Amino acid sequence: xxxxxxxxxxxxxxxxxxxxxxxxxxxxxxxxxxxxxxxxxxxxxxxxxxxxxxx
Numbered sequence: 001x002x003x004x005x006x007x008x009x010x011x012x013x014x015x016x017x018x019x020x021x022x023x024x025x026x027x028x029x030x031x032x033x034x035x036x037x038x039x040x041x042x043x044x045x046x047x048x049x050x051x052x053x054x055x
Contacts (some may be wrong), residue, residue: 006039007032 003012003024009032012024033039040046047053 003027005032007035 001012001014001024004010010023012021013019014021037043040050
């Protein structure tokens with residue numbers, strides 16, 4: 001199972017069954033990254049070519 005970490009989202013994805021759930025159990029905080037934090041990580045701390053390094 002995986003849960004979205006985006007602010008305002010609460011969906012879960014089950015990898016075993018490929019099922020999407022609109023919501024699920026409440027999790028311990030924090031339930032999202034700070035709204036002013038860019039993704040995929042803190043500004044200036046992620047290399048510009050981060051996607052090229054994925055394996």
